[in-house]
Amino acid sequence: MKCPVLLLVICPDRRTAQWASKPLDIGFGHPPTTLTPLVLDPSAVPVVTDPEIATELPELAVLSAVAHPHHPDHTQIWVALASGLRTLGADPALRYHDFILTMLPRAVRPAWEAFMSTGLRDYNFTSDFARKYIAEGEAKGEAKSILTVLDARGIAVPGEVRDTIMSCEDLDQLHKWLRRALEVNKADELLD
Numbered sequence: 807m808k809c810p811v812l813l814l815v816i817c818p819d820r821r822t823a824q825w826a827s828k829p830l831d832i833g834f835g836h837p838p839t840t841l842t843p844l845v846l847d848p849s850a851v852p853v854v855t856d857p858e859i860a861t862e863l864p865e866l867a868v869l870s871a872v873a874h875p876h877h878p879d880h881t882q883i884w885v886a887l888a889s890g891l892r893t894l895g896a897d898p899a900l901r902y903h904d905f906i907l908t909m910l911p912r913a914v915r916p917a918w919e920a921f922m923s924t925g926l927r928d929y930n931f932t933s934d935f936a937r938k939y940i941a942e943g944e945a946k947g948e949a950k951s952i953l954t955v956l957d958a959r960g961i962a963v964p965g966e967v968r969d970t971i972m973s974c975e976d977l978d979q980l981h982k983w984l985r986r987a988l989e990v991n992k993a994d995e996l997l998d
Contacts, residue, residue, distance in 0.1 A: 830842070846934060
């Protein structure tokens, strides 16, 4: 790409950061190349609990959540982070959420997941990101309910019908199919 390159290493602790900050002798090129990575350890990341800062600098809020999982104000860090994630498009926010889940210690992951699923239950989501994934989740749940009803009634569901049901995102249509799943004798009749 013919542009300068920097290597950023995000470390979970100071000891790892000291190890990772050593120059790397790549050993080729004229003259031979040495690369010194930029190293970020948790002590260098500020604790972000202010939603305004998280909204202005969502990536910093992500790093704060990862760097300080055991901080006494970790819930406030997450609340600020949620504000920051709402400013992003669906793709980056989803990737950051996944990154945070991967980077958090195992003991903290359930609390993060619970916060993201229940801690924001009463929040009125306005971002396209949240609305999209909430609607997708509702549609998938409704589609699975239809298939469960048909299965419980002993009705075989051909692959084409299953695919049509599972790919439908129209909640009104899925509600109609769910009601009809209680009455039809063949899965094909559901889609008529």
